């Protein structure tokens with residue numbers, strides 16, 4: 001008997017998968033890669049003797065996030081719609097993996113939005129999984145799933161975890177020897193207030209796409225016009241990442257090699273006035289003194305040709321109103 005276990009990377013999904021495996025079921029871990037996830041599942045997935053399959057859900061997720069049917073949680077996390085999407089995709093994969101049911105690590109009452117009794121029912125129904133869904137950590141408090149009804153797993157061996165406490169999970173993890181795992185939200189940036197603020201701003205300007213979402217993960221962001229943004233690298237690593245993320249038509253701004261300072265990426269409709277503004281903002285993060293003049297370099301991708309513009313150093317506060 002084979003089952004697919006949805007793996008977020010957080011502790012609960014690992015416990016659920018391992019518990020069902022210990023009951024004699026062959027478990028295949030399935031991780032959906034979302035553009036909002038900062039976790040590298042291949043690096044963080046512990047060796048439980050469970051094979052892991054990773055599937056990219058970026059495109060579907062982008063369309064979902066524009067207007068999720070069941071709304072957002074406390075930040076821009078559309079958890080109910082997100083789970084419905086993941087669970088229905090998992091259902092489609094059952095025949096491919098010759099699996100008979102799906103395992104999820106949800107715990108009744110653990111999260112205010114997506115794990116109330118009502119939400120758990122809604123997700124089960126709207127994903128089309130119905131009785132094919134087993135939630136082993138709270139199974140004793142929920143209606144029996146097909147795996148229990150048919151006796152594939154012994155309901156008596158399943159658990160009755162509920163509420164927000166994490167102690168039972170920690171104890172079980174100890175017993176199972178699972179010591180390393182990601183935070184409970186599995187590294188989802190949509191639960192982060194600052195990331196959510198930037199995402200809202202992006203959606204309001206109708207600029208949501210995968211490439212712009214990647215950019216949101218790094219740098220300081222400035223709205224320099226209704227149709228253009230500047231992202232300033234916060235350190236060398238981010239500056240290098242911005243160069244890698246630069247697409248055709250984007251502009252890169254950077255100091256000459258006598259001055260220490262970041263690289264910035266501008267995207268959108270950039271005219272000469274905005275080139276000056278971007279150069280000034282980038283200059284304000286360079287290591288020079290107030291009022292000093294310097295040449296900022298810039299180029300328009302994908303061309304290698306560099307231009308230079310002389311700007312005076314201004315304080316960062318002068319651009320605070322543009323900061324997102």
Ligand code: SF4
Nearest residue numbers: 077078079082185188
């Ligand atoms: S925390 Fe993020 S990944 Fe997890 S269900 Fe919510 S939106 Fe989806």
